[in-house]
Amino acid sequence: MNDDLIRRFVDEPEVSGLFFDFDGVLSDIVDLPWDARPVARAAEALESLAERFKLVAIVSGRGARELLAWLGSGVEIWGIHGAQHTLGGEVLLSERAEPYAELMERVQGDARRRIDELGIEGVLVEDKGVMFTIHYRAAKDRDAARLTLEKIAQEIAEGYGVVASPHKMAIEVRPPVEFTKAQVILQRSREAGLKKVAFVGDDVVDLPGFDALDALAREGVLTLRVAVDSDEAPAELLARADLILGGTAGVVSWMETLVSAVPPRG
Ligand SMILES: [Mg+2]
Numbered sequence: 001m002n003d004d005l006i007r008r009f010v011d012e013p014e015v016s017g018l019f020f021d022f023d024g025v026l027s028d029i030v031d032l033p034w035d036a037r038p039v040a041r042a043a044e045a046l047e048s049l050a051e052r053f054k055l056v057a058i059v060s061g062r063g064a065r066e067l068l069a070w071l072g073s074g075v076e077i078w079g080i081h082g083a084q085h086t087l088g089g090e091v092l093l094s095e096r097a098e099p100y101a102e103l104m105e106r107v108q109g110d111a112r113r114r115i116d117e118l119g120i121e122g123v124l125v126e127d128k129g130v131m132f133t134i135h136y137r138a139a140k141d142r143d144a145a146r147l148t149l150e151k152i153a154q155e156i157a158e159g160y161g162v163v164a165s166p167h168k169m170a171i172e173v174r175p176p177v178e179f180t181k182a183q184v185i186l187q188r189s190r191e192a193g194l195k196k197v198a199f200v201g202d203d204v205v206d207l208p209g210f211d212a213l214d215a216l217a218r219e220g221v222l223t224l225r226v227a228v229d230s231d232e233a234p235a236e237l238l239a240r241a242d243l244i245l246g247g248t249a250g251v252v253s254w255m256e257t258l259v260s261a262v263p264p265r266g
Helices: 002-011 042-050 064-071 098-118 142-160 181-191 204-218 235-240 247-261
Strands: 016-020 055-059 076-079 084-087 090-093 124-127 132-135 163-167 170-174 196-201 222-229 243-246
Touching: 002 196, 002 222, 002 247, 016 181, 042 055, 042 064, 042 247, 055 181, 064 076, 064 084, 064 090, 076 181, 098 124, 098 132, 098 142, 098 170, 142 163, 142 170, 181 196, 181 204, 196 204, 204 222, 204 235, 222 235, 222 247, 243 247
Parallel strands: 016 055, 016 196, 055 076, 196 222, 222 243
Antiparallel strands: 076 084, 084 090, 124 132, 132 170, 163 170
């Protein structure tokens, strides 16, 4: 059944689209998020896919700028869950994020000032365009840093009417609108008039991507839910997948299979 699904998928590349998560799919999971890089041949395979299929896009929680530097402008990139995207090698704020750009700049300035005043070593504020992330993984006393920083982030969020949410060793501060991978997949698939859509994910945050495919399937789109298996792969993701690939190496070889099955556009 899987072979058949894949075959039907490559039959009409002119109406087919592929969406990929980045971390755990095209890059191996690393301790420090800024140490991640695409695995060998991933960038080349993406570019070759983009030359063959109607739409090839990355949908990631990362900022679009670093993804652009790693993957090049041949592939469509949606960063920060869709708050940013790339166009012709430029990073742009998405329509829904644009109205919050100025506010978020002020919020970030204020947060940086207050964090600097604390003088906790090993704390890093990462600018992600219309959002920012406070990392404390490198702090000597992570628990103390977490408590202090979460309190400050919460005060700032309440003061400005934005949202602060704790993550693993980090706090993300974002505008009061939701950006999700599902929105990106739905919007771009409909805009591009795709009849066949695949999404490759590895994590619980990718489940909404599968939901988006289910919504498209109800509109008559042929969908392919692809999960990447690893020690940390969530059972629900694997259970809902049409196709399971073995780690990032499995993803790259699957991409190369698709590339060799479809001639480049003339
Ligand atoms: Mg991931």
